[in-house]
Amino acid sequence: MENIYIEKAVRMNRDVRFFCPNPNCNAALYVCSRNGSKRPYFAANRPGKRHIEGGCMYSCDIKFDPNNTDEGSFKFQNAIEKLFVTSIERAKANQLSAIRDKIEGNKKPLRTLRQIYDMCRSYHAKDCYAGVEIWRMILDDRTVKFYTKGCFGYHLVAGKIDTVYYDANKLSVNVYVIIGINKYNICLRFKETKLFKFVRDEVYNNKGNYMIVASYWKSANLYSMNGEINTKKQILVIKNKR
16 A cells, blocks of 8 residues: 655645554544645544544654754754753753854754654655655654664664563663564663653553653664663653543
8 A cells, every 4th residue: 555645645635535554543634734834734633533542653743844944954863962961961052052043043953852753753764854764763663664683873762652660770661662563672771860760650651652762772682672861851752642
């Protein structure tokens, strides 16, 4: 079955119905904001044809508009590394960034985890953004087929939280997530007890929702990886629409 993206869908009749890319979800999608101020997007807005409860990544709102970002100055690895920076270091960097923004203009490169994630979800896995293919930036239900030897280096990892285990002595949280049809063991390692407790509670209280994590990953095997978490900016939980 052919994948249809929003750029092509907007040229079709407004009554054309599309289907959710999630094979387990029977939602009917329609194009919204064809002539509006926002970038057109798909929405499952018809009664009885919405996304499945508690289990579809595509039910999450995507708020990425390429016209409002500076793609040319976006460097994926640099952006991920900046998420590791502590609040004190970030305050200094923000002062420099504010000065630079006044010089360069209103458009800014993607900076937050949510912004980078929304960008990745807005494009086909083999499309490029800032010269990098999407699948090389994110491991999720669409790109998992490319990761045949594990996940190594700087990536976003996105999956549905299944089970959570933790070791307070080692300051580690093992989150088992569903990506595609497989279960992955993501081991998050911490240096600070306060951050460890925050993330532990955040993922434990959101089983069934989606977790996005940015880190420098090392894989023990195809379905197991570990990475360090230095700040809250590296992790994002997106709750399913009910």
